[in-house]
Amino acid sequence: MDKNKFIGTGVALITPFDEEGKVDTASLKRVVQFQIENGVNYLVILGTTAESATLNQEEKELVKQTVINANKGQLPLVLGLGSNNSQAVIDEINHTDLTDFDAILSVSPYYNKPTQNGIYAHFEVISKASPLPIILYNVPSRTGSNISTETVVKLAEDFDNIIGVKEAAGDIVQAYELIQQTPKDFLVISGDDMITLPMVLGGGAGVISVIAQGFPQLFSEMVKLGLGGESKKAFKLHHKIAPAIEMIFEQGNPAGIKSVFKHLGLSHDSLRLPLVNVDENLDNRLKNFIKNL
Template sequence: MQALIGTGVALITPFRKDFSVDTEALERVVNFQVENGIDYLVVLGTTAESATLNKEEKKLVIDTIVKANAGRLPLVLGVGGNNTAEVVDELKTTDFSDFVAILSVSPYYNKPTQEGIYQHFKAVAQASPVPVILYNVPGRTASNMAVDTVIRLANDFSNIVAIKEAAGDIVQAMKLIQHKPEGFLVISGDDMVTLPMVLAGGAGVISVIAEGFPKEFSHMVRLGLAKRTDEAYEIHYRIMDSIDMIFEQGNPAGIKEIFKELGICENTVRLPLVNVNEDLANRLSAFVKKFSANTVAVGV
């Protein structure tokens, strides 16, 4: 799955002030990624506020992204949930002709055992007509996918090709890299530890902050993949403060504030999320202005 090596971004869903989907802004977001070095796009992930989108809106988002992308970058579709039968039904009834893979989150809220997680993804793998990227994000799901479970799935199902690992545990990530079968990709799902994971043998990232700074973050990942450590860390430390800030009051409220500052879309989010407060908005604005000035100065 060479298409999944490098920097993917979890696309936001821009909303107008009346909370309707802003398709024109979504087109701008897509073009901003394509024109600034991103390697692939993830559609309808957590950052898209997909939990607040109805079926018609999800189709609108997919259609808008597919049209705006126009085949320029590989697309990955988020298909997951905590009702295995419902996920399987979605996999059997969705047209995946525009997508190279799905990103499927570990079941949330139910808190399944490791065997339950295995059986869930066994059903997903058997139903999916495209390759599967597992998604481990215990901070949202309330359960961690153990290394043994991931490796078991990777060995048992040839179409389970990668994991987006977002436990924020670099030791767990290194164990995945150590024990994974050949060709299986360990992808960072945590922007702050992306570079250490890449340098340890990871395949790249599915990022939030890269959506706001696509040129710089994707360049950092490429430098990491090339083991040009000092150059990569120089970019990492320039971006680092913004990573904490965009998650400080919830995702995607933070990254949408950056997009507002960049003039790409409104900062509107849907309840139960709310906009970042004035203090954080001011700090993000100051960061964007300073970062942009420094980027011009150093050329990246």
């Protein structure tokens, strides 16, 4: 199992929609090619940023095949597979063709608010069902519960195919605890764009990013410099892109990054309800940021 393929910059791909609200495969191909050409290390399909909660099964298959065909084996692919129903995740693993994927990204159960024992048991059964390596996804702002450092450490020690965690609690102290306490080869991956560089400089493995897909060359270079310990050069790039990080999350994800793609000419900024477009003020600020950059 080559964990090195997940060191660096991964991007949580959007799902572009056309003006009628249908999956826009032509735009998705352009987005994938944009990542490949600008130095990202791997792609994450059907995560939260992909609005996967609003996609039906047929659309999910269309998204997967479009990315697989556009990627042509050039970058490792990670598939988002998660639910607050443990059995549903197992069933999806058993009924999904995982041939073209290198790992699974699985979010902690949302809404149910399980105990730490429940979270552990959830990932235990997923680990036993999965033929692929698993990256845990901790995002308390969306799930309503935090995966504690202790639980992550226990999962990392007990199951060889649980290889990392996308840590998006926004808590740098917890991130450093994870880096310090998990096994040496366990990947602690930032899920928070703003604190990616401090995490990397503290021993983290990189990022699964939203902003990086809009500015892949700049953000990937920042992460690369951070992994190499070149903090001064890396922070110059961090400060350059930090205003955009704040802006893209100001009115929700992926509304902000879709506005960026619109101004880059890569896709429409269409979203599916209950998500709506950013307002005119933020849209113009993002447009000006791109122009000045």
